[in-house]
Amino acid sequence: MQIATTDLATTRALPGPAATSRPPRTLPWALERTDAVAARRLSGVQAARGVAALAVVATHAISHPMKEQGGILGVPGLYGVTLFFVISGYIMVRTTGDGTFSARTFLDRRLRRIVPLYYLACATLALAALVLPYSFRTTTIDGWHIVKSLLFVPAYAPKAPDEILPFYKLGWTLNQEMFFYVSFAALASLGVRGRVWMLTVLFSLLVAAGRLLTIGPAIPRFYTYPIIIAFVAGMWLARIRLAPDTRLSAPLAWMLLGGSVLSLAGLAAQHQLFVTHELAFILWLTATATVQMLVTILFIDRGGVAVPRWMAGAGDASYSLYLFHMFGIGFGLVVMNRLAPGQLPLAIAAAAAMAVAFGVVVHRLIEAPLMRWLTPRQPSATSRVDVAAA
Numbered sequence: 001m002q003i004a005t006t007d008l009a010t011t012r013a014l015p016g017p018a019a020t021s022r023p024p025r026t027l028p029w030a031l032e033r034t035d036a037v038a039a040r041r042l043s044g045v046q047a048a049r050g051v052a053a054l055a056v057v058a059t060h061a062i063s064h065p066m067k068e069q070g071g072i073l074g075v076p077g078l079y080g081v082t083l084f085f086v087i088s089g090y091i092m093v094r095t096t097g098d099g100t101f102s103a104r105t106f107l108d109r110r111l112r113r114i115v116p117l118y119y120l121a122c123a124t125l126a127l128a129a130l131v132l133p134y135s136f137r138t139t140t141i142d143g144w145h146i147v148k149s150l151l152f153v154p155a156y157a158p159k160a161p162d163e164i165l166p167f168y169k170l171g172w173t174l175n176q177e178m179f180f181y182v183s184f185a186a187l188a189s190l191g192v193r194g195r196v197w198m199l200t201v202l203f204s205l206l207v208a209a210g211r212l213l214t215i216g217p218a219i220p221r222f223y224t225y226p227i228i229i230a231f232v233a234g235m236w237l238a239r240i241r242l243a244p245d246t247r248l249s250a251p252l253a254w255m256l257l258g259g260s261v262l263s264l265a266g267l268a269a270q271h272q273l274f275v276t277h278e279l280a281f282i283l284w285l286t287a288t289a290t291v292q293m294l295v296t297i298l299f300i301d302r303g304g305v306a307v308p309r310w311m312a313g314a315g316d317a318s319y320s321l322y323l324f325h326m327f328g329i330g331f332g333l334v335v336m337n338r339l340a341p342g343q344l345p346l347a348i349a350a351a352a353a354m355a356v357a358f359g360v361v362v363h364r365l366i367e368a369p370l371m372r373w374l375t376p377r378q379p380s381a382t383s384r385v386d387v388a389a390a
Contacts, residue, residue, distance in 0.1 A: 089234020
């Protein structure tokens with residue numbers, strides 16, 4: 001989603017290995033060694049963000065050429081959004097620290113990070129819909145719906161009245177993110193303990209209401225979706241106070257990671273549970289993503305383990321990848337329909353390649369320069385961590 005659910009924000013550095021300890025370990029496929037700068041940026045969390053974005057890209061690159069939505073093909077995308085939300089909850093708690101913080105500064109930073117690129121994606125879609133209206137099945141130019149979308153107000157889609165979707169459909173995750181940010185900022189006067197507990201109770205009550213009540217209006221219905229529990233899981237992951245030297249051994253880390261992959265495979269095999277037992281499915285998915293984040297934090301970031309350059313790069317570009325990959329998929333499919341019509345494997349490969357290419361280009365040419373211009377210089381970089389918050 002991101003979703004979602006990303007800011008070059010500052011957060012307190014996680015304790016790392018002592019300067020005189022053994023050299024950093026590397027993942028078997030690592031292309032670069034972790035250095036001091038990479039450690040300060042929590043490269044493991046960045047890599048997790050890249051995995052989340054690529055999971056969403058993979059889902060759409062496969063499902064759109066096959067003209068199928070949901071079902072087993074939707075599981076990787078839902079996993080990616082869930083992982084984004086877990087990361088977001090984790091980073092927001094790490095960023096704001098144990099005490100109070102300025103709600104105004106927090107929201108200002110969030111808006112500057114999220115809004116410009118999202119508005120650009122909406123403008124690009126609007127232009128495409130005006131120029132090529134017959135290329136879109138459910139996208140339509142509806143002024144009031146667009147206004148609500150730009151203000152992050154949930155609303156039913158004009159051409160899909162049973163679905164709560166913004167004008168730019170991928171923006172639904174940003175609507176959830178904004179709700180989380182506003183709720184988080186509303187508790188800025190509390191310490192981290194009170195903040196996390198209050199949001200845990202609030203979000204749990206909302207999910208319970210969504211399960212027990214039949215809610216029709218878009219706004220209350222949207223904010224009772226069970227996926228908001230992923231934010232709670234991320235917050236508690238940051239709230240747990242582990243000893244500074246707590247790390248995972250390599251065998252245990254790989255065992256947990258392997259178990260989480262098997263868990264995802266089980267979810268895919270039981271994808272029909274999303275329809276019949278949505279809450280159980282989301283809780284299972286959230287638990288899996290949380291375990292992966294625990295491995296990321298305690299094995300990769302605390303253990304000084306290097307991550308592949310492409311994973312770190314995908315994390316850096318994750319917001320652009322998420323927002324703009326559909327344009328790349330559309331372009332790739334148009335090209336392949338002309339060059340090799342009816343060749344589904346080639347269409348999927350082209351869609352995936354163009355999706356990643358569009359995301360990377362937007363990140364390098366637009367997002368990165370824009371964020372350098374919009375992000376104020378931090379007073380100190382020696383004891384802080386630069387990390388993109390979902």
